[in-house]
Amino acid sequence: MQERSKHPLVVGCLLLGLAAIPDAMIVPVLHDLTVDRFGVSESAAHLLMAVNLLGAILAVGLLFVFKRRFPSSVLLLASAILSAIFMAGMALSTTWWAMLAFRCLEGGADLVLLSVPFRLIASAGRKERYGGRMGGGFTVMMVALALGVGLGGFIGRESPVAVLWVGVSIMALLTPIILIVRRTVDNVPTSPVPEPHSCPLIPKEWLGAGFLAIDRGLAALVSTSLPLLLASGFNIGKMTLGLALAGMFLALASFSAPVGVLADRHGGGKIRLISALLCGFAVAGLGLMAWLPPIIVLPPCLLIYGAGAAGLMPSAFSIAVRPEASNLVFGSLQTAGQAGYAIGVLTGAWIVSIVALPAESLLSTMFPVAGVSFIIVNIVLLGVLRKMPDSVR
DSSP: OOTSSSSSHHEEEEEEHHHHHHHHHHHHGHHHIIIHHOOHHHHHTTTTHTHHHHHHHHHHHHHHHHSSSOOOOHHHHHHHHHHHHHHHHHHHOOOOOHHHHHHHOOOOOOOOHHHHHHHHHHHHGGGGGGGHHHHHHHHHHHHHHHHHHHHHHTTTOOOOOHHHHHHHHHHHHHHHHHTTTTTHHHHHHHOOOOOOSSOOOOHHHHHHHHHHHHHHHHHHHHIHHHHHHHHHHHOOHHHHHHHHHHHHHHHHHHHHHHHHHHHHHHHHHHHHHHHHHHHHHHHHHHHGGGGHHHHHHHHHHHHHHHHHTTTHHHHHHHHHSSTTTOOOOHHHHHHHHHHHHHEEEEEEHHHHHOOOHHHHHHHHHHHHHHHHHHHHHHHHHHHHHHHOOOOOO
Protein backbone atom coordinates (compact mmCIF):
# COMPACT_ATOMS: atom_id res chain seq x y z
CA MET A 1 0.00 0.00 0.00
CA GLN A 2 2.96 2.22 0.68
CA GLU A 3 4.14 1.69 -2.90
CA ARG A 4 0.79 2.66 -4.35
CA SER A 5 0.90 5.97 -2.51
CA LYS A 6 4.10 6.77 -4.41
CA HIS A 7 2.43 9.12 -6.88
CA PRO A 8 0.81 6.66 -9.32
CA LEU A 9 -0.56 9.62 -11.29
CA VAL A 10 2.96 10.97 -11.82
CA VAL A 11 4.22 7.52 -12.79
CA GLY A 12 1.37 7.05 -15.27
CA CYS A 13 1.99 10.47 -16.86
CA LEU A 14 5.75 9.80 -17.09
CA LEU A 15 5.24 6.46 -18.82
CA LEU A 16 2.57 7.90 -21.13
CA GLY A 17 4.71 10.86 -22.12
CA LEU A 18 7.77 8.78 -22.99
CA ALA A 19 5.69 6.20 -24.88
CA ALA A 20 3.98 8.86 -27.02
CA ILE A 21 7.13 10.59 -28.31
CA PRO A 22 8.52 8.04 -30.84
CA ASP A 23 5.33 7.71 -32.90
CA ALA A 24 5.04 11.50 -33.30
CA MET A 25 8.65 11.76 -34.45
CA ILE A 26 7.76 9.92 -37.66
CA VAL A 27 5.26 12.55 -38.85
CA PRO A 28 7.70 15.26 -40.06
CA VAL A 29 9.81 12.71 -41.98
CA LEU A 30 6.93 10.60 -43.29
CA HIS A 31 7.59 11.62 -46.91
CA ASP A 32 11.31 10.89 -46.60
CA LEU A 33 10.77 7.49 -44.95
CA THR A 34 8.26 6.36 -47.58
CA VAL A 35 8.26 8.17 -50.92
CA ASP A 36 11.95 9.11 -51.02
CA ARG A 37 13.25 5.94 -49.38
CA PHE A 38 11.21 3.29 -51.19
CA GLY A 39 9.80 5.15 -54.19
CA VAL A 40 6.16 4.50 -53.30
CA SER A 41 3.37 6.91 -54.20
CA GLU A 42 2.08 9.53 -51.77
CA SER A 43 -1.22 7.64 -51.56
CA ALA A 44 0.61 4.45 -50.59
CA ALA A 45 2.60 6.41 -48.02
CA HIS A 46 -0.63 6.89 -46.03
CA LEU A 47 -0.49 3.17 -45.24
CA LEU A 48 2.41 3.69 -42.85
CA MET A 49 0.12 5.74 -40.61
CA ALA A 50 -2.79 3.32 -40.90
CA VAL A 51 -1.31 -0.19 -40.92
CA ASN A 52 -0.57 -0.15 -37.19
CA LEU A 53 -4.32 -0.64 -36.69
CA LEU A 54 -3.74 -4.31 -37.57
CA GLY A 55 -1.09 -4.53 -34.87
CA ALA A 56 -3.45 -2.91 -32.38
CA ILE A 57 -6.13 -5.49 -33.14
CA LEU A 58 -3.55 -8.25 -32.68
CA ALA A 59 -2.51 -6.76 -29.33
CA VAL A 60 -6.12 -6.64 -28.10
CA GLY A 61 -6.49 -10.28 -29.09
CA LEU A 62 -3.40 -11.17 -27.07
CA LEU A 63 -4.68 -9.17 -24.09
CA PHE A 64 -7.92 -11.14 -24.30
CA VAL A 65 -6.03 -14.44 -24.37
CA PHE A 66 -3.65 -13.51 -21.57
CA LYS A 67 -6.25 -11.63 -19.50
CA ARG A 68 -4.94 -11.73 -15.91
CA ARG A 69 -2.05 -14.14 -16.46
CA PHE A 70 0.62 -11.44 -16.47
CA PRO A 71 0.89 -8.28 -14.34
CA SER A 72 0.71 -4.91 -16.08
CA SER A 73 4.42 -4.23 -15.55
CA VAL A 74 5.35 -7.39 -17.46
CA LEU A 75 3.08 -6.43 -20.36
CA LEU A 76 4.54 -2.92 -20.37
CA LEU A 77 8.14 -4.14 -20.20
CA ALA A 78 7.64 -6.67 -23.01
CA SER A 79 5.96 -4.02 -25.16
CA ALA A 80 8.81 -1.55 -24.69
CA ILE A 81 11.39 -4.18 -25.69
CA LEU A 82 9.34 -5.33 -28.68
CA SER A 83 8.70 -1.74 -29.77
CA ALA A 84 12.45 -1.09 -29.78
CA ILE A 85 13.04 -4.25 -31.85
CA PHE A 86 10.32 -3.36 -34.36
CA MET A 87 11.52 0.23 -34.78
CA ALA A 88 15.04 -1.09 -35.35
CA GLY A 89 13.53 -3.39 -37.98
CA MET A 90 11.90 -0.38 -39.65
CA ALA A 91 15.26 1.41 -39.68
CA LEU A 92 17.00 -1.60 -41.24
CA SER A 93 14.23 -2.48 -43.73
CA THR A 94 15.29 -2.68 -47.35
CA THR A 95 11.81 -3.12 -48.85
CA TRP A 96 8.52 -1.26 -48.49
CA TRP A 97 6.63 -4.38 -47.42
CA ALA A 98 9.14 -5.15 -44.67
CA MET A 99 8.73 -1.58 -43.45
CA LEU A 100 4.94 -1.99 -43.32
CA ALA A 101 5.22 -5.33 -41.52
CA PHE A 102 7.43 -3.92 -38.77
CA ARG A 103 5.18 -0.85 -38.51
CA CYS A 104 2.16 -3.10 -38.10
CA LEU A 105 3.78 -5.05 -35.26
CA GLU A 106 5.03 -1.87 -33.63
CA GLY A 107 1.44 -0.64 -33.54
CA GLY A 108 0.52 -3.57 -31.30
CA ALA A 109 3.33 -2.81 -28.86
CA ASP A 110 2.43 0.87 -28.94
CA LEU A 111 -1.16 0.11 -27.95
CA VAL A 112 -0.06 -1.59 -24.71
CA LEU A 113 2.44 1.19 -24.00
CA LEU A 114 -0.43 3.71 -24.03
CA SER A 115 -3.22 1.60 -22.52
CA VAL A 116 -1.45 0.58 -19.31
CA PRO A 117 -0.43 4.17 -18.33
CA PHE A 118 -3.95 5.42 -19.10
CA ARG A 119 -5.37 2.74 -16.82
CA LEU A 120 -2.88 3.74 -14.11
CA ILE A 121 -3.92 7.40 -14.45
CA ALA A 122 -7.61 6.50 -14.37
CA SER A 123 -7.28 4.54 -11.12
CA ALA A 124 -4.93 6.97 -9.37
CA GLY A 125 -7.52 8.78 -7.25
CA ARG A 126 -11.13 9.34 -6.40
CA LYS A 127 -13.89 8.86 -8.95
CA GLU A 128 -15.04 12.45 -8.40
CA ARG A 129 -11.79 13.64 -9.99
CA TYR A 130 -11.67 11.10 -12.80
CA GLY A 131 -12.18 13.59 -15.63
CA GLY A 132 -9.49 15.90 -14.30
CA ARG A 133 -6.95 13.06 -14.15
CA MET A 134 -7.72 11.97 -17.70
CA GLY A 135 -7.49 15.56 -18.86
CA GLY A 136 -4.09 15.84 -17.20
CA GLY A 137 -2.99 12.64 -18.92
CA PHE A 138 -4.19 14.00 -22.26
CA THR A 139 -2.22 17.21 -21.61
CA VAL A 140 0.93 15.17 -21.04
CA MET A 141 0.26 13.20 -24.21
CA MET A 142 -0.23 16.37 -26.31
CA VAL A 143 2.98 17.89 -24.96
CA ALA A 144 4.79 14.64 -25.77
CA LEU A 145 3.37 14.62 -29.30
CA ALA A 146 4.41 18.22 -29.85
CA LEU A 147 7.89 17.41 -28.53
CA GLY A 148 8.06 14.34 -30.74
CA VAL A 149 7.10 16.31 -33.85
CA GLY A 150 9.74 18.92 -33.05
CA LEU A 151 12.45 16.34 -32.41
CA GLY A 152 11.52 14.42 -35.55
CA GLY A 153 11.77 17.53 -37.69
CA PHE A 154 15.11 18.55 -36.15
CA ILE A 155 16.77 15.15 -36.21
CA GLY A 156 15.32 14.16 -39.58
CA ARG A 157 16.90 17.07 -41.44
CA GLU A 158 20.14 15.14 -41.87
CA SER A 159 18.92 11.54 -41.72
CA PRO A 160 15.24 10.51 -41.57
CA VAL A 161 16.22 6.96 -40.53
CA ALA A 162 17.98 8.44 -37.48
CA VAL A 163 14.52 9.34 -36.18
CA LEU A 164 13.73 5.63 -35.88
CA TRP A 165 16.97 4.96 -34.01
CA VAL A 166 16.14 7.75 -31.57
CA GLY A 167 12.80 6.02 -31.03
CA VAL A 168 14.70 2.83 -30.23
CA SER A 169 16.78 4.77 -27.71
CA ILE A 170 13.66 6.16 -26.02
CA MET A 171 12.27 2.65 -25.65
CA ALA A 172 15.64 1.56 -24.22
CA LEU A 173 15.35 4.39 -21.70
CA LEU A 174 11.77 3.41 -20.88
CA THR A 175 12.75 -0.19 -20.05
CA PRO A 176 14.71 0.48 -16.82
CA ILE A 177 12.12 3.07 -15.77
CA ILE A 178 9.42 0.39 -15.98
CA LEU A 179 11.55 -1.88 -13.81
CA ILE A 180 11.96 0.87 -11.21
CA VAL A 181 8.22 1.69 -10.99
CA ARG A 182 6.90 -1.83 -11.57
CA ARG A 183 5.29 -2.09 -8.12
CA THR A 184 3.39 1.14 -8.63
CA VAL A 185 2.24 -0.04 -12.07
CA ASP A 186 1.01 -3.36 -10.67
CA ASN A 187 -0.56 -1.95 -7.49
CA VAL A 188 -3.79 -0.69 -9.07
CA PRO A 189 -7.29 -1.65 -7.95
CA THR A 190 -8.38 -4.99 -9.36
CA SER A 191 -10.75 -4.53 -12.27
CA PRO A 192 -14.15 -6.25 -12.18
CA VAL A 193 -14.22 -9.75 -13.61
CA PRO A 194 -16.85 -10.05 -16.38
CA GLU A 195 -19.38 -12.82 -16.30
CA PRO A 196 -18.38 -16.02 -18.15
CA HIS A 197 -18.82 -15.72 -21.93
CA SER A 198 -19.70 -12.02 -21.62
CA CYS A 199 -17.96 -9.05 -23.22
CA PRO A 200 -15.41 -7.24 -21.00
CA LEU A 201 -16.83 -3.90 -22.19
CA ILE A 202 -20.12 -2.88 -20.60
CA PRO A 203 -22.71 -1.21 -22.88
CA LYS A 204 -21.71 2.39 -22.17
CA GLU A 205 -18.07 1.59 -22.94
CA TRP A 206 -19.07 0.60 -26.46
CA LEU A 207 -20.38 4.14 -26.81
CA GLY A 208 -17.09 5.38 -25.34
CA ALA A 209 -15.29 3.45 -28.08
CA GLY A 210 -17.54 5.20 -30.61
CA PHE A 211 -16.62 8.59 -29.15
CA LEU A 212 -12.90 7.86 -29.41
CA ALA A 213 -13.26 6.54 -32.97
CA ILE A 214 -14.98 9.63 -34.33
CA ASP A 215 -12.62 11.93 -32.41
CA ARG A 216 -9.55 10.32 -33.96
CA GLY A 217 -11.21 10.15 -37.38
CA LEU A 218 -11.76 13.91 -37.37
CA ALA A 219 -8.21 14.46 -36.10
CA ALA A 220 -6.89 12.39 -39.02
CA LEU A 221 -8.56 14.70 -41.53
CA VAL A 222 -7.14 17.77 -39.81
CA SER A 223 -3.61 16.35 -39.50
CA THR A 224 -3.28 14.71 -42.94
CA SER A 225 -5.82 15.84 -45.54
CA LEU A 226 -5.78 19.51 -44.51
CA PRO A 227 -2.00 20.03 -44.92
CA LEU A 228 -2.10 18.10 -48.20
CA LEU A 229 -4.88 20.27 -49.64
CA LEU A 230 -3.25 23.46 -48.38
CA ALA A 231 0.03 22.48 -50.03
CA SER A 232 -1.57 21.65 -53.37
CA GLY A 233 -4.20 24.33 -53.75
CA PHE A 234 -3.43 27.34 -51.57
CA ASN A 235 -0.62 29.84 -51.48
CA ILE A 236 0.08 29.46 -47.78
CA GLY A 237 3.53 29.57 -46.28
CA LYS A 238 5.01 26.90 -44.06
CA MET A 239 5.43 29.47 -41.30
CA THR A 240 1.70 30.26 -41.28
CA LEU A 241 0.77 26.59 -41.25
CA GLY A 242 3.34 25.83 -38.57
CA LEU A 243 2.12 28.62 -36.31
CA ALA A 244 -1.51 27.58 -36.79
CA LEU A 245 -0.74 23.95 -35.91
CA ALA A 246 1.38 25.07 -32.95
CA GLY A 247 -1.56 27.10 -31.68
CA MET A 248 -3.80 24.06 -32.02
CA PHE A 249 -1.42 21.87 -30.01
CA LEU A 250 -1.00 24.62 -27.43
CA ALA A 251 -4.77 24.87 -27.02
CA LEU A 252 -5.05 21.09 -26.71
CA ALA A 253 -2.36 20.94 -24.04
CA SER A 254 -3.58 24.01 -22.15
CA PHE A 255 -7.28 23.22 -21.91
CA SER A 256 -7.33 19.44 -21.41
CA ALA A 257 -6.82 19.36 -17.64
CA PRO A 258 -9.13 22.34 -16.86
CA VAL A 259 -11.86 20.92 -19.08
CA GLY A 260 -11.48 17.57 -17.34
CA VAL A 261 -12.09 19.31 -14.00
CA LEU A 262 -15.19 20.99 -15.47
CA ALA A 263 -16.43 17.56 -16.59
CA ASP A 264 -16.16 16.37 -12.98
CA ARG A 265 -18.08 19.38 -11.70
CA HIS A 266 -20.76 19.88 -14.35
CA GLY A 267 -21.07 16.45 -15.98
CA GLY A 268 -19.20 14.90 -18.85
CA GLY A 269 -22.24 14.96 -21.13
CA LYS A 270 -22.49 18.76 -21.15
CA ILE A 271 -18.76 19.20 -21.68
CA ARG A 272 -18.81 16.61 -24.45
CA LEU A 273 -21.60 18.46 -26.27
CA ILE A 274 -19.86 21.84 -25.99
CA SER A 275 -16.54 20.33 -27.14
CA ALA A 276 -18.20 18.60 -30.10
CA LEU A 277 -19.89 21.83 -31.17
CA LEU A 278 -16.61 23.76 -31.01
CA CYS A 279 -14.74 21.09 -32.99
CA GLY A 280 -17.49 20.61 -35.56
CA PHE A 281 -18.01 24.31 -36.29
CA ALA A 282 -14.25 24.97 -36.36
CA VAL A 283 -13.65 22.19 -38.90
CA ALA A 284 -16.64 23.30 -40.97
CA GLY A 285 -15.27 26.85 -40.86
CA LEU A 286 -12.11 25.71 -42.63
CA GLY A 287 -14.22 25.57 -45.80
CA LEU A 288 -14.31 29.38 -45.78
CA MET A 289 -10.77 29.33 -47.17
CA ALA A 290 -12.34 28.85 -50.59
CA TRP A 291 -13.52 32.48 -50.37
CA LEU A 292 -11.38 34.15 -47.70
CA PRO A 293 -7.58 34.39 -47.33
CA PRO A 294 -6.19 31.36 -45.45
CA ILE A 295 -4.31 33.64 -43.04
CA ILE A 296 -7.67 34.92 -41.78
CA VAL A 297 -9.42 31.54 -41.56
CA LEU A 298 -6.80 28.92 -40.68
CA PRO A 299 -5.30 30.14 -37.35
CA PRO A 300 -8.59 30.92 -35.55
CA CYS A 301 -10.28 27.74 -36.80
CA LEU A 302 -7.41 25.50 -35.68
CA LEU A 303 -7.21 27.34 -32.35
CA ILE A 304 -10.94 26.80 -31.72
CA TYR A 305 -10.63 23.20 -32.85
CA GLY A 306 -7.77 22.67 -30.40
CA ALA A 307 -9.76 24.18 -27.54
CA GLY A 308 -12.74 21.98 -28.36
CA ALA A 309 -10.71 18.83 -28.92
CA ALA A 310 -9.12 19.30 -25.49
CA GLY A 311 -12.43 18.34 -23.91
CA LEU A 312 -13.29 15.37 -26.10
CA MET A 313 -11.25 12.63 -24.44
CA PRO A 314 -11.70 13.66 -20.77
CA SER A 315 -15.46 13.96 -21.23
CA ALA A 316 -15.69 10.67 -23.14
CA PHE A 317 -13.92 8.79 -20.36
CA SER A 318 -15.89 10.65 -17.70
CA ILE A 319 -19.30 9.58 -18.99
CA ALA A 320 -18.62 6.28 -20.74
CA VAL A 321 -15.63 4.43 -19.24
CA ARG A 322 -15.20 2.95 -15.77
CA PRO A 323 -12.07 4.22 -13.99
CA GLU A 324 -11.52 0.69 -12.64
CA ALA A 325 -11.76 -0.97 -16.07
CA SER A 326 -9.17 -3.56 -17.09
CA ASN A 327 -6.17 -3.32 -19.42
CA LEU A 328 -8.25 -5.17 -22.00
CA VAL A 329 -10.96 -2.51 -21.87
CA PHE A 330 -8.48 0.37 -22.15
CA GLY A 331 -6.69 -1.49 -24.95
CA SER A 332 -9.99 -1.98 -26.80
CA LEU A 333 -10.76 1.72 -26.47
CA GLN A 334 -7.33 2.62 -27.84
CA THR A 335 -7.94 0.23 -30.74
CA ALA A 336 -11.25 1.92 -31.49
CA GLY A 337 -9.47 5.26 -31.58
CA GLN A 338 -6.76 3.84 -33.83
CA ALA A 339 -9.44 2.41 -36.12
CA GLY A 340 -11.07 5.83 -36.37
CA TYR A 341 -7.74 7.42 -37.19
CA ALA A 342 -6.95 4.81 -39.84
CA ILE A 343 -10.37 5.23 -41.43
CA GLY A 344 -9.93 9.01 -41.41
CA VAL A 345 -6.50 8.79 -43.04
CA LEU A 346 -7.62 6.31 -45.70
CA THR A 347 -10.87 8.18 -46.39
CA GLY A 348 -9.01 11.45 -46.82
CA ALA A 349 -6.46 9.79 -49.10
CA TRP A 350 -9.23 8.18 -51.16
CA ILE A 351 -11.18 11.41 -51.54
CA VAL A 352 -8.11 13.44 -52.46
CA SER A 353 -6.92 10.87 -55.01
CA ILE A 354 -10.29 9.89 -56.55
CA VAL A 355 -12.47 13.00 -56.54
CA ALA A 356 -11.45 15.12 -59.51
CA LEU A 357 -11.97 18.57 -58.01
CA PRO A 358 -9.60 21.48 -57.41
CA ALA A 359 -8.19 21.64 -53.89
CA GLU A 360 -10.22 24.76 -53.10
CA SER A 361 -13.52 23.09 -54.04
CA LEU A 362 -12.59 19.84 -52.30
CA LEU A 363 -11.68 21.59 -49.05
CA SER A 364 -14.78 23.79 -49.07
CA THR A 365 -16.95 20.67 -49.41
CA MET A 366 -15.19 17.94 -47.43
CA PHE A 367 -14.49 19.80 -44.21
CA PRO A 368 -17.95 21.37 -43.70
CA VAL A 369 -19.50 17.93 -44.28
CA ALA A 370 -17.07 16.36 -41.81
CA GLY A 371 -17.69 19.04 -39.18
CA VAL A 372 -21.48 18.86 -39.36
CA SER A 373 -21.41 15.04 -39.42
CA PHE A 374 -19.20 15.05 -36.31
CA ILE A 375 -21.74 17.16 -34.42
CA ILE A 376 -24.67 15.00 -35.50
CA VAL A 377 -22.99 11.72 -34.54
CA ASN A 378 -22.03 13.12 -31.13
CA ILE A 379 -25.60 14.25 -30.46
CA VAL A 380 -26.89 10.80 -31.43
CA LEU A 381 -24.40 8.96 -29.19
CA LEU A 382 -25.10 11.30 -26.26
CA GLY A 383 -28.83 10.74 -26.74
CA VAL A 384 -28.38 6.97 -26.72
CA LEU A 385 -26.20 7.19 -23.60
CA ARG A 386 -28.74 9.35 -21.78
CA LYS A 387 -31.60 6.97 -22.55
CA MET A 388 -29.59 3.91 -21.55
CA PRO A 389 -31.01 2.42 -18.32
CA ASP A 390 -28.68 2.54 -15.32
CA SER A 391 -29.07 -1.22 -14.96
CA VAL A 392 -27.21 -1.91 -18.21
CA ARG A 393 -24.51 0.71 -17.85
